[in-house]
Amino acid sequence: SGINTYAHLPHDRCLIDKNLTFDVGIIGIPYDSSVSYRPGARFGPQAIRAASQRQFSYRGFNFRAGINPYQQWAKVIDCGDVPVTPMDSSLALKMMTAAFDNLLSRESAYEGSSMPPRLVSLGGDHSIILPIIRNLYKVYGPITVLHFDSHLDTWSPEKYPSYWQSEASEFNHGSMLWMAKEEGLLSEHNIHAGLRTRLSGTDWSDYLEDDHLGFHRIESDEILKIGLDGIIGKIRRLLPKNSPVYISVDIDVLDPSAAPGTGTVEVGGWLTRELVYILRSLEDVFIVGADVVEVSPPFDQSEITALAASQIVYELVTSMVK
Amino acid sequence: SGINTYAHLPHDRCLIDKNLTFDVGIIGIPYDSSVSYRPGARFGPQAIRAASQRQFSYRGFNFRAGINPYQQWAKVIDCGDVPVTPMDSSLALKMMTAAFDNLLSRESAYEGSSMPPRLVSLGGDHSIILPIIRNLYKVYGPITVLHFDSHLDTWSPEKYPSYWQSEASEFNHGSMLWMAKEEGLLSEHNIHAGLRTRLSGTDWSDYLEDDHLGFHRIESDEILKIGLDGIIGKIRRLLPKNSPVYISVDIDVLDPSAAPGTGTVEVGGWLTRELVYILRSLEDVFIVGADVVEVSPPFDQSEITALAASQIVYELVTSMVK
Amino acid sequence: SGINTYAHLPHDRCLIDKNLTFDVGIIGIPYDSSVSYRPGARFGPQAIRAASQRQFSYRGFNFRAGINPYQQWAKVIDCGDVPVTPMDSSLALKMMTAAFDNLLSRESAYEGSSMPPRLVSLGGDHSIILPIIRNLYKVYGPITVLHFDSHLDTWSPEKYPSYWQSEASEFNHGSMLWMAKEEGLLSEHNIHAGLRTRLSGTDWSDYLEDDHLGFHRIESDEILKIGLDGIIGKIRRLLPKNSPVYISVDIDVLDPSAAPGTGTVEVGGWLTRELVYILRSLEDVFIVGADVVEVSPPFDQSEITALAASQIVYELVTSMVK
Amino acid sequence: SGINTYAHLPHDRCLIDKNLTFDVGIIGIPYDSSVSYRPGARFGPQAIRAASQRQFSYRGFNFRAGINPYQQWAKVIDCGDVPVTPMDSSLALKMMTAAFDNLLSRESAYEGSSMPPRLVSLGGDHSIILPIIRNLYKVYGPITVLHFDSHLDTWSPEKYPSYWQSEASEFNHGSMLWMAKEEGLLSEHNIHAGLRTRLSGTDWSDYLEDDHLGFHRIESDEILKIGLDGIIGKIRRLLPKNSPVYISVDIDVLDPSAAPGTGTVEVGGWLTRELVYILRSLEDVFIVGADVVEVSPPFDQSEITALAASQIVYELVTSMVK
Amino acid sequence: SGINTYAHLPHDRCLIDKNLTFDVGIIGIPYDSSVSYRPGARFGPQAIRAASQRQFSYRGFNFRAGINPYQQWAKVIDCGDVPVTPMDSSLALKMMTAAFDNLLSRESAYEGSSMPPRLVSLGGDHSIILPIIRNLYKVYGPITVLHFDSHLDTWSPEKYPSYWQSEASEFNHGSMLWMAKEEGLLSEHNIHAGLRTRLSGTDWSDYLEDDHLGFHRIESDEILKIGLDGIIGKIRRLLPKNSPVYISVDIDVLDPSAAPGTGTVEVGGWLTRELVYILRSLEDVFIVGADVVEVSPPFDQSEITALAASQIVYELVTSMVK
Amino acid sequence: SGINTYAHLPHDRCLIDKNLTFDVGIIGIPYDSSVSYRPGARFGPQAIRAASQRQFSYRGFNFRAGINPYQQWAKVIDCGDVPVTPMDSSLALKMMTAAFDNLLSRESAYEGSSMPPRLVSLGGDHSIILPIIRNLYKVYGPITVLHFDSHLDTWSPEKYPSYWQSEASEFNHGSMLWMAKEEGLLSEHNIHAGLRTRLSGTDWSDYLEDDHLGFHRIESDEILKIGLDGIIGKIRRLLPKNSPVYISVDIDVLDPSAAPGTGTVEVGGWLTRELVYILRSLEDVFIVGADVVEVSPPFDQSEITALAASQIVYELVTSMVK
């Protein structure tokens, strides 16, 4: 009808309508005040929705999966955006935390489901997963994070050298996984996939600290050595069975040629077809939530980053519904 | 809530909900299959909505008019888009005609109003006004068009030289005012404002034919001779009082520096501040409908064309409501 | 001399000069009125020509093929563009059909050739191949289509849901292969290569219908499983020997990173080097015509889509001439 | 030498070298965490420096003023940027405040000057002027602000409706002049020039509150009524003589056609030539500091916004030095 | 026919076909190796031709002039481009000089004309006018230049400070008018219009030297003081009657908002409508040649600079033909 | 501090401060006057520096190499740019030659080093390596060039057909390796990697001439046949041990999707991750100098070309320092 929802899905104001039930909700988090370099991801949700306009439920059959995720058992809706201030990161964190507390205390639409609805969050910068994981932990206990990113995002806040420190600036898009682990929200079997960041100092201490936080690492270049199947095998071996998994896709895991529209670009990443192929090979995972973050439209070109993100959302919903 | 409606106005599916009443409706017409050169205006409605996201009813007071158009007596809503095929202009014309027939047979929300709701249409190419005027004529009788454009748009179809002619290709964005006049839908006091198009042949025959169609012409360059007040005075003198006026704004009336995102650009146009000033000086006109057309996002830069269009919509709504 | 022809080739007005003979003609079809989403491909011919300006016959030796296609036995010329209206798809279809009827009734320049000149068409949207195949059929009988595309383009028109149907809207860039097959113009051994489109409904019915139309399918992701050589082997096995083949390259077969400038983008496609490699491995095919379509300059960046298309044209001409 | 300083001026690290003296310092404030809409102004200083690379002191004679500001009595340098966190606006405010406290406690290079060096700040978002004015007040007492902007920037923080309020979010780019006035830092004779913002609610209360804060208002449209000379006359009459004036140029005072690269665009602004003409007519004002803010390079096109800003800096330095 | 010539005019290879006669020739000079800052103007001719594609002789009536310049007495053609090396400015100068010597020794097509054909040159950087004026001088004697530019272009080469000097680097786009005057090619009544460049040193010496070279100066800002009619009056008074005039339009005379696609941008210029209005008011001048230079497509946006240039060419041809 | 140096390294004016010692210098050469097609590489150094701003020595550990190149034994600095005229290629060649003569006659900072400092040059077009190699030859004798490029760059100048020849135009970005070899500056074991250029004429004569010049060739497509490890093996076998190697990276070796911002684009190149992987596998080579050239910012998108170049510089410095 001209009003952009994700894939023309029905829109409900999930946060306000307390009696609403649903199974999978697409929800935007237009927040980018915790980035270290280029902002703009606050417009990510709007851009991903615009890039999804060639998706319709009547032509939504996913040939890779053999289902149409919008016409299965699940009620899939677009929840709109979480309200969040750009000017005070502490307040923003509270707002996002309250929103997900609200959403994860709902019932699913599908009869017999004992889980709350599952959410695919559209970032926003990567810091938004801290409030999400805090609330998932309350429902499911420790969460295993499958983290696609060129960066570690497990830097302790003091690794960001600056003149002054503050509690608010600890909440940033490079430290939220460190915070999540410190708070006890994560399992011991988390995975980074697609890494290629420069590290602090003159030795491997960032990696050592990351080990202590319970993360396995798959570097971007490994695909050149063990191939795509090697990457998939590694993830499948490392990922715990039957325990709650959260899939977080920082779009900067992709190569800049495929995803220029992001804030902290690292050359030498994966191709979109490779990432989609990996995601499709993980269908039997117990996914309790997912996101696509760091899509920054002001730096995008011809929508290619938003289109990649839109496809990833589609694949994530497919996996949740299958 | 993250779902783009014009100015965050409430959205209703006006075409489907037959019992819906409203006073002013913003409606998109994503149609550009009747253009002679660069297409893309089918994405105009979406772009104008996106560019209006800094408008909210709580901060909508128009300092130029002294009212907040979203908090006056009128119920102003976003009707979404008219469904329209891009692949068959004859069929598209039928679809648009039916849609406006539908919309103009409604009652207004405001008690005591004897008019149907008034619509501000977001183009789409300029041909969309033919179905609009056909339906306005059914309600109001002959319409006076105040036509802001760098082009005449009163060319008879045979002035588009080509190898073959066809009925369908007669419906194009340069001939629809000729067709409207031929069909008897227009008054004798229509006005073109902002003209600067090249003409056919080697003499003034285009202008002569335009005279016969009942149009007055104000060329773009006149602002350099008689000033902005001169332009306004001329329009006010020419425009009939107390008879139904339709205001059509082809965004290419603006200079390319202010509105690069359009299909048939003509250098040397008016500045946005001049157009807004003119529009604001015409508040006492009996406006029965209005549009902003030919916004072509693929050729826009930094949203400036869409922002201009969004402002013009706001000014048109202000005039309708005042 | 400053006037852009493809690769600085000599320009003749092939449609008008009835006595002109040539062997390979590059011809533009600036038509995009049958697209379902983003228009702009009408400017494809102009953009491909501009992107070919670094090609000259004196430096045209193709190291992949071992010949200089512009200095072999063949007279290769730029025929300019087919005149075609954007405003009436039925009329446009007639205009294009007449143009190819005209061109394919010529004699070749090369003595002893019993074929008419062969044409490499620059789209325009993909619907342009219907009039081409209609005329090729008249010369050669049933044609085998090797169809590089992310989409099937064999959808029956009624699979495009809309409020009204019409005959004119049946002619669109997703149904022309269905129409061609229905009209009996195609062989039973056609191939889609590079598919990754979403399908209709909740099952494989699109694929089943495609089977019935005589198409084999190679999905984009197969390159991740069987490698580039696997793809080539599959095409070579499927393609009939010694029968007339038409090669149609929808530029959206490429990944959006390599070809952002197109209308209906699908993430996860092939790299340009892969497509060129495939094309070069098919030199012994009896090519009776070819095209590159769906290049949409308004969405291109730094000419990369047009450059890819320009290279593909060069490779296609090489194959025709070798 | 290839290292971009503003206008190839010598660079000193003013904040670190405590013994450094200078007369006019260009200083960047790469901070944009207090914006309400599009971020990106943190890259403003870098873009303005890049756009100034065609300025050299040996070809720096300002024909409008009759002097070369880089070869007069004053030592003009580029101080580099203030370090400032993007992730905690409260901390950022402290960092900026300390930086200007530091800078304004220096001595000038020019013998006999009793003033500290004067600074031209490159924003950054408009909120950066709060720490600047706080420190100017400490040196000069109440400051008169000549505020070029399409927005009031005197909104009390509670006029930004949101779900929760917080102290940190009060510090934003629309409220800092309200805060400055509340803190007693401003005179009673401040001027807004170029206004065209929508206002809160349904009446003139924003303007009334602005009156109470000691501001005069010149709307953008007045140039259409009283002309450029009228605007200049008005400013000159309103501006107090012989008292310290701070000139703040929010680049959004310009029309979007001239300055697309900013965060909160308002159509219908002044042309660059008009703004420069106004600035040049105010040479006899006692300028104690100045800025150009809200230049957001991700939204700029062909550098035109940064070029305008670079020119404005040049004119401001000229006025300070003359 | 799809092959871009200026305004779809017939194309002849004027330099090669020695027997060709014509009255007005459009000729491209794809040379930009004498620029001091951003190159790219070598693609100017191609861009101006592309931007002229909406011009056709059958719809070419100029309403400002009352004629259709393409259907008057004159044979107007597109001569293509002058061949010119980008890698050796001395050689390039020789190539351009020979080309114009060739062209200006032809006869006109119009019977009774005693003049050679007149050329409208599409730059290229501004240095291209030196070989043009050298050859015009040979035909007409001293030439009066009406020079629209934001820059003087009468700087003696030694005003470009550098480590080494050379004869070749004297030929640059800021000194060619100095060279032309030194060589005795110009009259004493030349005019700069639209100036706003910074000057050398600390005084008016650039202007003084310009005086000695026989130039009058009209600064850009004068339009704010004496209005558009004032500018026109000044030019008309200064321009000698009945003596040969060359009109050179450096596109940077326009404001960056109207002409971002140029190499050495100066903010605060004229609007396109103002320049066109000035050009149209000079119809009775004896124009022996003209150009539009410094259009640099890599920095253009949405073709607006090329469109402005294309319009200026149209107006110049109109004046030549009228 | 806001002043862009490469990777925030300390800046010294290496050419002017004759007593300065250092081990690795990053130096810009803003010269593009020897290109055959699109200029713009003169802004390459500035763009590469801007794209390196997310590099800091405190977070500079290279996980691929296991060292932090900025905190090893070596003093790494940014030398700024070489001054060079754009308007006279002969003079420019002299200026560049003198600059490298100057730089390569310095002593290293590292005690015990008998080599002069090593330089990583930021182009600029590819012709800049002629003056570099001339000076390296004076220090080290014949140099082996490892040349990453889609083009041969060993064309003898007469292979550039044109109307006139000249000595200055022999110095161009396609012939400098031919000139270097002719002058005896190169070894017999040079390597081209990534070739995919069209060749002259109708046979392999370009390759034959290249053989005679002592070059081995690795075509771009070989990666599709022998894989990335095959490419690396081939380079390692061909590259002489213990003799001085110069690594030259023409950014057009990358695919246009990864490096659109260059002048002479060839589709079908390597991915950035492949090039980085190759570079990292060559750490034991005796590198005496290196460059990244042909980065042309006006044609770049979202900085992706400059980011790739910035990463390559980082890898080259890593190899030099390891």
Ligand SMILES: [Mn+2]
């Ligand atoms: Mn991340």
Ligand SMILES: [Mn+2]
């Ligand atoms: Mn990341």
Ligand SMILES: [Mn+2]
């Ligand atoms: Mn119109």
Ligand SMILES: [Mn+2]
């Ligand atoms: Mn129009």
Ligand SMILES: [Mn+2]
């Ligand atoms: Mn297709």
Ligand SMILES: [Mn+2]
């Ligand atoms: Mn397709």
Ligand SMILES: [Mn+2]
């Ligand atoms: Mn402001």
Ligand SMILES: [Mn+2]
């Ligand atoms: Mn503002």
Ligand SMILES: [Mn+2]
């Ligand atoms: Mn000039």
Ligand SMILES: [Mn+2]
């Ligand atoms: Mn100029």
Ligand SMILES: [Mn+2]
């Ligand atoms: Mn090269």
Ligand SMILES: [Mn+2]
């Ligand atoms: Mn190359």
